Amino acid sequence: MIKAEQKPIDELLKFLDPYNKILLSGCGACVTVCHAGGEKEVELLASGLRMARQKIEKKIEVLEATPTRQCEPEFALELTESIKKVEAVLSIACGVGVQTLVRHFPQIAIFPGVNTTFLGETITHGVWEERCQACGNCVLEKTGGICPISRCAKQLLNGPCGGSSKGKCEIKKEADCAWQLIYDRLKTLNQLYKMEEIIPAKRWGVESRDSGLRRIVREDLKV
């Protein structure tokens, strides 16, 4: 799922300085799971913003909402009536959610309240780690299910670099070397022969972000 972290409240207060009535909108999907922008975080941030502004005697009214998924038009449009009542919107959904609101409500200022960080997995309560970079052509079948694109600092496709030491990465000492993990996994699966198969260089400019905006069209689903 998408992982995000809340922006520091002092940064948000700067965005909102000119406004006295705002809508704070969270999202009931990914950012709820990573505790960055769900219903609870909306309540906490709204309370923090009100107290901060009360302290400087510049009261702010904060309406609160948490659509089920802010990145889906039918849920984003539930905010229509609330948006009519406010001067600006602070969205603590991911960057996709913010832009969905921008597309549907072009007449109002919309600010991001979180930094969308990565696609990741919950390791334990309060710890999330990157697992996917949406590269556009999955290689997990060749690497025992461990992603060298998101987990190797150098995105190497054919074995570790010389900096792999005692199973750890030279770039981030606390991180496991992705290729050590791949080797261990393939050994467990009795598939070490896969290490000898050459994985061709990725076509970043064709299937990935380097070719510009990506779009998926399913003609069978269009209405």
Place this chain on the structure above:
Amino acid sequence: MSAFDPKIVAFCCDQSGYPAADMVGTLKLKLPKNVEIVRVPCAGRIETIYLLKALEKGADGVLVFACHEENCQFLRGNLRAKGRLSYAHRLLEKIGLEKERLEICNLATNNGVKLADTIRQKAEQLKKMGPNPSAEKT
């Protein structure tokens, strides 16, 4: 000039803080004016928003009376409360409010004297700090 009596909200765990508060009554110990005891089944039941709302709606200080660490009937309730306080502390610091307005105190059922002392000390500390500037004006 009228004296400032800080308003304190004291969340009391039913396993420790609340029996201790009860003992304050039994022992006829004096508490400062303006103290509101809120009974909760476990300190872990106190959501972060309760702490912030108390301050936002007019409390000058908030105390959480929880069981001693490793002594929670629900195993980790007091530790959850501690974590939530630390989140609230960081938020208060960011908005320029003294984090001392929010404090946790671990005690046992028979610590009525400790509870009364803690509330008295907090009231004295809050008197020096002055009223909560972020409280909603009514």
